[in-house]
Amino acid sequence: MSKFLKSFSFLVTARRTVANRRYNWRDEGIQYPGFKYYPRYPDFKDPPYEPSKLFRVQRIKPLKGVPYYEKKILSDFKLIGKSSDVVIIKNIPENNERLWQIKHLIKICPITFPDGFPSDTRGAYLKENGELKVLKVLQSEEQRLQLADEFRHKPERIDGDTLRRDSRQKWLSAWE
Template sequence: MPLLQIFNPVKIICRNISKRQFIWYNEGIQYPGFKYYPRYPDFEDPPYEPTKLFRVEVIKPLKGAPYWEKHILKEFKLDGKKNSYVIVKNIPENNQRLWKIKHMIKITPITFPDGFPKEDDITYLQENGELKIIKKVNSVHENKLEISDNFRSDVKRLDGDTLRRQSRLKWLSGWDSP
C-alpha cells in the first residue's frame, strides 16, 4: 500500500468547534444590571432591607496597585493609611466604583440598633458597623447629680471614717452608755 493512500493531505479531519448556544427565555430573574438564574424554579428572594451607608476600610497597601485603583481610593479619601475608614452612601455610582476596588477594601454595612440619630445626638461607630447613640445627661440626671453633690459635701453625713470612729468608741465604752 502506498504511503499516499494512507495519509492523504486533502482529507482534513476537523472537529466541529462551536459555541454552545443556550436559549433561556423568561427563566431568569432580572435585577438592575444583571440577570440571575436560580437553581430551583420556585426560588424567592428573602426579604432584605438594604443599608443606607457603608463603612469602607482599606485592607491592602496601595503599592503596586494600578493608577485607576489609586485614583478611586483618592476620590473616597482613602489614601492607604492604616485604621482609616470612610462612610459611603449606598448608591449605584458608589457601588460601581467600590466593585472595581473590592479586592483592596473591606465593606461593612452600617446598622442603627438604637434608631436613627438626631442632629444633637452623640454617636459612636463600632468596627462591626453598629452606630451606637450615646445618651445625653438630661435635667432629671442633673438634678440627681446636684443631690449627690450636696450629700457628699454635707457635714452631718456618715462617711466611713466617722462610722469607724463612732463604732470604736461604742466598742470601748459599751452599748448602754450614751
C-alpha cells in the same frame, strides 16, 4: 490528492458540530440592575431584604502595586491614609460601581441602626460589625439642680473640718 480533501472535509464538519452543541444561557438568568444572576434552582425566590443606607468601608490591602485608577478611587473616598482608616459612604449606584472596582482592596460592612436612626450624632459610636449605637444622654432636671443648690448653701450642713473630726473620732473608737 483526494485523500487530502477527504481528511480536510472531516475537519470542517467536526468544527461545525462543536459550534452547534453550545448551550444557550441567555434566557435563564434573573436580570438585576447592572448584572445578571443565574440561580442554582429554577424556583429560586429572593428573600425580603431592606438595603442599608450607609456603608462602613475600610481599606485592608496595601497600595503597593495598585494601578493609578484604583488609587484615584481610594483617594476620592479618602482611603489613602492608614489602612485602619474607616469612612462612611452612602449606598447609591455611583458609589457602588466605584466600590465594585476596588472590592479586592477594601472591607465593606453595611451600617445598621439597632437603636433607630439618630437625629443627633453626638453620643453615637460605630462598632466594627457596622452597628451604630446611640448612647442615652442624661438630662438634668430643674428640681434636682435647685435642691442641690439649696443643700450647698444650707447653714446646718456639716463643713469639711467638722466632718473630718467626726470621722476621726469614729475611727478611733470603732468598737466601743
